[in-house]
Each structure stands twice: as structure tokens, then as C-alpha cells.
Amino acid sequence: MSTDVPEDFILQRSSRDAGAMAGAVSAWLATQLPAGAEPEVVLSGGSDANGMSSETILADVTWTEDGTRRAGGFVVRMAPSAADVPVFASYRLDHQYDALRLVDRLSDVPVPTPRWLEPTGDVLGAPFFFMERVEGIVPPDVMPYTFGDNWFFDASPEQRRRLQDRTIAAIAGLHQIPDAEETFAFLDDRDRTGPTPLRRHFEKTRAWYEWAVEALDRSALIDRALLWLDGNWPEADVPNNVVLSWGDARIGNVLYDDFAPVAVLDWEMAGIGPRELDLGWLVFAHKVFQTLAETFELPGLPDVLREEDVRATYADLTGAQVGDLRWFEIYSGLIWGVVFMRTGARQAHFGEIELPDDVDTLFHHAPLFRGLLDDAEQRGSGATDRKVGA
Ligand SMILES: Nc1ncnc2c1ncn2[C@@H]1O[C@H](COP(=O)(O)OP(=O)(O)OP(=O)(O)O)[C@@H](O)[C@H]1O
Numbered sequence: 001m002s003t004d005v006p007e008d009f010i011l012q013r014s015s016r017d018a019g020a021m022a023g024a025v026s027a028w029l030a031t032q033l034p035a036g037a038e039p040e041v042v043l044s045g046g047s048d049a050n051g052m053s054s055e056t057i058l059a060d061v062t063w064t065e066d067g068t069r070r071a072g073g074f075v076v077r078m079a080p081s082a083a084d085v086p087v088f089a090s091y092r093l094d095h096q097y098d099a100l101r102l103v104d105r106l107s108d109v110p111v112p113t114p115r116w117l118e119p120t121g122d123v124l125g126a127p128f129f130f131m132e133r134v135e136g137i138v139p140p141d142v143m144p145y146t147f148g149d150n151w152f153f154d155a156s157p158e159q160r161r162r163l164q165d166r167t168i169a170a171i172a173g174l175h176q177i178p179d180a181e182e183t184f185a186f187l188d189d190r191d192r193t194g195p196t197p198l199r200r201h202f203e204k205t206r207a208w209y210e211w212a213v214e215a216l217d218r219s220a221l222i223d224r225a226l227l228w229l230d231g232n233w234p235e236a237d238v239p240n241n242v243v244l245s246w247g248d249a250r251i252g253n254v255l256y257d258d259f260a261p262v263a264v265l266d267w268e269m270a271g272i273g274p275r276e277l278d279l280g281w282l283v284f285a286h287k288v289f290q291t292l293a294e295t296f297e298l299p300g301l302p303d304v305l306r307e308e309d310v311r312a313t314y315a316d317l318t319g320a321q322v323g324d325l326r327w328f329e330i331y332s333g334l335i336w337g338v339v340f341m342r343t344g345a346r347q348a349h350f351g352e353i354e355l356p357d358d359v360d361t362l363f364h365h366a367p368l369f370r371g372l373l374d375d376a377e378q379r380g381s382g383a384t385d386r387k388v389g390a
């Protein structure tokens with residue numbers, strides 16, 4: 001490594017190496033547990049098969065309780081450091097922790113029980129929390145599960161359908177937590193101006209995009225999407241349709257056992273808003289993987305997570321009618337685009353790629369996103385109204 005890299009920077013990046021962190025974490029955990037627990041923490045790297053960020057670390061902990069030595073498996077979720085060119089403009093690990101705690105307490109939806117939060121960053125240079133480790137398997141992102149050669153692809157249609165329906169049931173369970181607007185008010189970005197949680201969600205996304213633009217350039221696709229979304233505000237944005245939104249609601253963020261969720265993961269994009277936020281994201285995320293497979297002339301899984309099936313299952317489970325998902329799919333495409341802008345900026349920062357002239361070439365979902373936008377623009381704005389958000 002070049003000697004002109006500041007030493008504290010090297011230290012900070014390598015301090016993310018499990019071994020160097022374990023001592024500090026053990027000492028801190030001793031302050032969280034009853035006296036005499038004498039916890040010892042062994043850390044190891046997170047899974048690489050899912051997720052772009054490596055901020056998920058496995059922790060094996062031993063401690064003394066009632067005079068005997070006990071052992072438990074945990075996962076440590078850590079806030080990304082600024083030096084790593086983070087995806088998000090601001091990162092509230094405490095909000096993830098609080099959302100998990102509330103979901104754990106207020107619903108039957110399986111989530112990893114969160115345990116101890118270090119909110120200050122004093123121990124490791126960034127906030128972190130412990131959650132219980134759950135045994136299960138995840139449909140892979142790398143290579144995408146639609147490419148074949150993985151447990152989800154190789155399952156029977158009935159098993160895949162069971163996974164789909166049970167996932168929708170989990171999402172429905174999240175949405176059925178009562179009084180979400182008050183209970184999860186901390187997830188609503190009150191600093192943004194706008195009459196509804198969705199409007200504020202949208203304005204926060206817009207500000208996040210403008211922040212991403214500073215490191216790159218404008219995206220023609222995202223600029224088109226912003227214009228269309230703004231001018232075609234969805235009918236679903238009404239006061240009696242405000243639920244907890246998991247955020248990154250896709251099957252690649254769920255641990256499964258026997259094709260049923262055992263832990264709903266990844267709460268960094270949690271918010272509040274219409275139920276269609278999560279449903280549009282769920283459908284869109286699968287479409288991204290399906291179009292990718294088709295690009296490589298693979299069959300993919302065209303029968304999985306089709307919009308009409310998702311809508312029908314959700315309505316059966318909840319009695320709630322799901323509005324048009326098109327707006328929410330395009331909104332998902334916009335958010336995916338900003339994520340790809342930031343992961344592109346990070347790769348360029350670490351010398352892995354050259355920054356492209358056209359930002360949109362960073363978008364793995366560009367053909368799908370463009371297709372949805374072309375279609376929406378051609379159809380005009382007749383299908384929606386501007387009552388609430390405009
Ligand atoms: N509580 C847990 N128990 C067991 N495994 C977990 C737990 N939390 C996370 N994991 C493992 O770590 C992987 C990544 O977790 P998660 O999706 O929460 O973070 P991420 O990948 O950093 O997020 P993103 O998908 O936004 O990049 C999961 O696919 C899973 O294999």
C-alpha cells in the first residue's frame with residue numbers, strides 16, 4: 001500500500017477487520033451485560049452472496065450467566081464510514097434498531113431480535129448494534145437467483161409459490177401494525193416539506209439524488225422519472241393508507257427455512273407511506289433480476305412475483321385493495337438508480353472502474369427502468385390524479 005495514504009485511514013479501514021475490533025467490542029459488551037459476565041467476542045466476515053455493503057459481521061459471543069459459561073451467535077450491523085463513499089447521504093442506524101425492536105414487539109413477523117446498540121461511534125468509529133443470528137438461507141443476488149444453479153431456482157413451482165405467498169404474508173403483517181404513522185413517526189422525514197409521508201419520502205429521495213449528482217453527473221433517466229412521478233402523483237397516497245414500509249422489500253433480504261421467512265432483514269430504507277411502496281418494490285426487484293436473466297438469454301423465473309399474483313395474494317390476506325403499482329415501480333427504479341450512482345462512485349473512488357460519461361450506463365436495471373418510463377410517458381397522465389401530492 002502506498003505510504004502517502006494517511007495512517008489513520010488505513011487503520012480505520014483495517015479496523016473493520018474482525019480480529020482488531022473484537023477486543024473493543026468485548027470491552028464494550030461488558031458494560032451492557034450484568035457485572036461478572038466477562039463476555040468474549042469473536043468476529044468474522046459477513047456473507048458476500050447478498051448485499052453490496054460489507055457492514056454485516058458475524059459475532060460469536062461467550063459470557064458467564066448464573067455461574068456457567070454460555071455461548072450465542074449474533075450478527076453485528078455497523079454504519080458505513082464516510083471514507084467508504086457510502087450509499088446514503090445520512091445513515092440512522094439507531095432508526096433501524098428502533099424499527100426492528102418495534103416490529104419484534106408489535107407483530108408476528110419474524111425479525112432478528114435486536115440486542116445491544118452502540119449509537120455513539122466511540123467504540124469502533126461508527127455506530128453498531130447486535131442482533132440475534134437466525135439460521136436460514138437467502139435467494140442469492142450474486143449471481144442473481146434467476147440465473148439458475150441455486151436452491152430457489154431449483155425448487156419446485158409449488159415451493160417457489162409458497163415462498164412468494166409467505167413473503168407477501170410477512171409484508172402484510174408489517175403493514176398491519178396499527179397506528180404506523182404515530183408508532184414509526186421517527187422514520188418520517190419531517191424536515192422535508194410536503195403534506196403526506198409519501199411526499200416527504202419523495203423529497204428526501206430527490207435530495208439524496210442531488211447529493212449523488214455532486215459526485216457524478218445528472219442521470220437522464222432519473223430526471224425523467226422525477227418529472228413523471230411528480231406530475232402523476234398516485235391515488236394511493238391517502239391518509240388511511242399509511243403503513244410501516246420495510247423499504248428494501250425483496251426476497252434477497254429474507255432468510256428462509258422450508259420456503260417460509262424466518263427473518264426479515266435489511267431495514268436501512270425503512271419508512272412510512274402507502275402499502276404500495278413495498279409491493280411495487282417487491283415486484284420491481286424481481287423484474288430487475290428477470291430482465292437481467294433474459295439479457296443473457298436465460299429463461300429466468302417469469303412466473304415468480306407477477307404483479308397480478310402479488311396483488312391478489314395481498315388482497316386475500318388483508319382485505320385491502322392494492323392501487324396501481326406503476327408509479328411505485330418507477331419510484332423503485334429511481335431509488336435503485338441512485339444506489340447504482342453511489343456504488344459506481346465508490347468503485348471509481350477505489351479505482352475499480354472509470355467514471356462513465358453517461359451516468360445511466362451504471363444502471364444494471366436501465367432497460368427495465370427505461371421501458372417502464374417510456375410506457376408511462378406514452379400513456380400520459382390519465383390514469384392518476386394530482387389531488388394529494390401536487
Ligand atoms: N440476523 C441475521 N442472522 C443471520 N444472518 C444474517 C442476519 N443479518 C444478516 N445476515 C446475513 O447477512 C446478509 C446481508 O444482510 P443484510 O441484507 O441485512 O445487509 P446488506 O447486505 O448490507 O444490505 P444491502 O442488501 O442493502 O446491501 C444476509 O443475506 C444474511 O446472509
Ligand SMILES: [Mg+2]
Pocket residue numbers: 050051252253266
Ligand atoms: Mg441486503
